[in-house]
Amino acid sequence: MKKDTVIATAGRDPLNNHGVVNPPVYHASTITFPSLEIFQKRDKTVHTGVSYGRSGTPTQFAFEAAITAVHEGHKTVAYPSGLAAITGAATTFLQNGDHLLMADTVYGPSRGRLAGIALARAGVETTFYDPAIGAGIADLIRPNTKVIFMESPGSLSFEMMDVPAVTAIARDKGVLTMIDNTWSSPYLCQPINLGVDVVIEACTKYVVGHSDVMMGSVTVNTEEHFQALKNMANAYGYHAAPDDCYLALRGLRTISVRLQRHQENAMKVATWLHARPEIERVLYPALPDDPGHELWKRDHAGASGLFGIVMAGGDWNAGAAMIDGLEHFGLGASWGGYESLILPAHIENIRTATDWPYTTPCIRLHIGLEDPDDLIADLEAGLARYKAAS
Numbered sequence: 001m002k003k004d005t006v007i008a009t010a011g012r013d014p015l016n017n018h019g020v021v022n023p024p025v026y027h028a029s030t031i032t033f034p035s036l037e038i039f040q041k042r043d044k045t046v047h048t049g050v051s052y053g054r055s056g057t058p059t060q061f062a063f064e065a066a067i068t069a070v071h072e073g074h075k076t077v078a079y080p081s082g083l084a085a086i087t088g089a090a091t092t093f094l095q096n097g098d099h100l101l102m103a104d105t106v107y108g109p110s111r112g113r114l115a116g117i118a119l120a121r122a123g124v125e126t127t128f129y130d131p132a133i134g135a136g137i138a139d140l141i142r143p144n145t146k147v148i149f150m151e152s153p154g155s156l157s158f159e160m161m162d163v164p165a166v167t168a169i170a171r172d173k174g175v176l177t178m179i180d181n182t183w184s185s186p187y188l189c190q191p192i193n194l195g196v197d198v199v200i201e202a203c204t205k206y207v208v209g210h211s212d213v214m215m216g217s218v219t220v221n222t223e224e225h226f227q228a229l230k231n232m233a234n235a236y237g238y239h240a241a242p243d244d245c246y247l248a249l250r251g252l253r254t255i256s257v258r259l260q261r262h263q264e265n266a267m268k269v270a271t272w273l274h275a276r277p278e279i280e281r282v283l284y285p286a287l288p289d290d291p292g293h294e295l296w297k298r299d300h301a302g303a304s305g306l307f308g309i310v311m312a313g314g315d316w317n318a319g320a321a322m323i324d325g326l327e328h329f330g331l332g333a334s335w336g337g338y339e340s341l342i343l344p345a346h347i348e349n350i351r352t353a354t355d356w357p358y359t360t361p362c363i364r365l366h367i368g369l370e371d372p373d374d375l376i377a378d379l380e381a382g383l384a385r386y387k388a389a390s
C-alpha cells in the first residue's frame, strides 16, 4: 500500500465495530474477567490484550497501530504528550552510569528538563554535539555511550543532520539511536528507513493538527525494544487518554492534505521573506540555498510549515513592535495546528557545543492554513513597524 492509503486505513476495524468507520472511544479503568483462572493468567487472548485502562484500550491500540504502519515500524507506544514520549524513550534505554550524545539543536525541554534534570539526577551524563557532525560522531562515542539523540531539522534553528551517516556509525558501535521527528511528522519522514532505532513524535503538532490535544508516540523496530518501552511506560504509569487517542487518530487521517497546504503556504511566505531587506536569513531547509537543503531533499518527502527568520538589524524592542501588532499570527508555544503562530527564538542562550553566529532577533513562524497573501500582508506591516522601531 502507498503511504496515503495507509494513512486512510491503518488502525480501522469496522467489521468488529458494528460497521462504524472510526475506532470507537473506550473509556475504561476496570476491565472485568469471566473467571478467576483467566484473571490470574491475564490471558492475552481474552479481551484482545486489554487488562487495565492505564495500560491501554482498543482506542489507544488503534492509534498505535496506525502510527506504526505509517512509520513502517514494528510497534508503537502512545504517551500523554510529546515530552512524555521523549522522557519515556530516554529513561527506557538509559540508566545510571550511561552516557548520552544529544544534538545541540534539540527542543529546549529535551535538553533542559530531560538531560539537565531527570537524566542528570539518574546519573546519566550528556554531551551535546554539533548537528553538522555526520560520521564525526564516532569521535564522541565512549565505552559507556548508550544513546545518540537527534532532531533533524532542529525545531528552533532548522539545521539538518546527516541521519544515515550517524546511524551507520551507531550500528557499528552498538549504540542505540533516537530521533525527535516532530518537524517532519510521520508523513514527511520515516526515520526507521534511515536506520534509526527509536522514533519519537510530539503528535500534539501535525498528527493532531488542531491545537487541542496533547499526545506523543514512540515507534520502534523490534519486539525487544517495544517490550522495554511498554514496561517502563507501565512503571511510570503513563496513560494516553482514550479521547485524545481518538482525536489524534482522526487528525492523522487528514495529515497528507494539511501538510501539503502548510508546505505550499510556508514556501510562499518564506520565499517572500527571503527577498526582504529587513531579513538576514530565512532558516528553512526547503529553500534551495539553505545549507541543509540537499540532506532535506534526500531524506524527506516534503517540508512542514515551521521555519525561522533572523532579522538584519534591530533588537527585541523592534521585535515587540512587530509581533504585538500582528493580526493573523498568535503568539504562543507549540505549532502544527491549522493556524499561524509566532514565537521569539533565543537560540544564543541555549547552545553549548556550537556558537550561534547572530546577535539580532531570531523569530520562529508557523505558517497555517490561512490564505498566504493575508499572512504576507500582515508580516509586511509588521516589518514596517520593526523598521520604524529600530
Ligand SMILES: Cc1ncc(COP(=O)(O)O)c(C=O)c1O
Binding pocket: 081, 082, 083, 084, 107, 155, 180, 182, 183, 202, 203, 204, 205, 214, 215, 216, 333, 334, 335
Ligand atoms: C520538536 C518538539 N518536540 C517535542 C515537543 C514536545 O511536545 P509536547 O508539547 O506535546 O510535550 C515539542 C513541543 O513544542 C517540540 O517542538
